Amino acid sequence: MGDVKQSRRERAQETRQRMVAAAYRRFTEEGYAATPMDAIARDAGVAVQTLYFTFRTKGELLQAAYEHAVEGADRVPPHLSEWWRAAEEAPDIGTAVRLFVAGTITVFERxxxxxxxxxxxxxxxxxxxxxxxxxxxxxxxxxxxxxxKHPLRDGLSSTRARDILLVVIGPQLYSQFTRDLAWTPQEVADWMTVAVLEQLFGVSVGDDQAE
Structure with a gap:
């Protein structure tokens, strides 16, 4: 009996993931408002009633698509991921920023x-x-x-530093570089790393191993 219940849960989870993946594809290709729920259901191979039973509203489905994109296949929030932990444990500011940017770029790609x-x-x-x-x-x-690991540059508050980080390491800027200007993700990561070190910590690339 337990195996049957497990099998049902697994099938339900697989169906849910299929619906979320279909929604993600439709939303990214056609936009949120322009995508009807029945098109998502058709792509996922389910009845539209199943889609509504699982997510209730289109807004809940969008949120599930966000979580699917941010957390990835392993369904791990960024701040609990291995790359975040590696950045936290890095011995110096240069390494920490590089690891943080590289990990964030993997999230932005999705x-x-x-x-x-x-x-x-x-x-x-x-x-x-x-x-x-x-x-x-x-x-x-x-x-x-x-x-x-390293103090902020003179006169910069932690709030302003956060604000700069939100813009410099942001999905909008990443999209402009990769989608509109044909930069590679690695080129964007390199630029973001330099920008964060300079703008937040006053550290140039040549001395980014400062304690």
Whole structure:
């Protein structure tokens, strides 16, 4: 009996993941408002009633798509991931920033297309603002562990440092570089690393191993 229940749970989880993946593809390709629920259900191979039974509203489905993009296949929030932990444990500010940027770029490769697709869509504003709030809170954690390794440059508050981080390491900027200007993710990561070290810590690339 237990195996049967487990099998049902696994099938339900697989179906849910299929619906979320279909929603992510549709939202990123066509936009949130322009995507009807029946099209997502058709792509996922389920009845539209199943889609509504699972997510209740289109907004809840969008949130699930955000989480799918940010957490990845392992469903691990960024601040609990291995790359975040490695950045926290790095011995110097240069290494910490490089690891933090590299890890964030892996998230942006999945999440930035969705952020770009819903940006400015009033129908998706609530979900966008909620998730941007999570990113803001995450960057506040990042500022805390980074400043434990090296002080911020003179006159820069932790709040302003967080604000700069939100823009410099942001999905919008990542999308502009990669989508519009044809930069590679590694080129963007290199630029972001230099920008963070210089703008937040006053550390140039040549001496980014400063204690």
């Amino acid at each position: 999440a930035a297309p969705l952020v770009w697709a819903v940006l400015g869509d009033e129908n998706a504003r609530k979900s966008y603002e909620y998730n941007d709030g999570l990113r803001r809170a995450g960057y506040e954690r990042a500022i805390a562990f980074l400043t434990a």
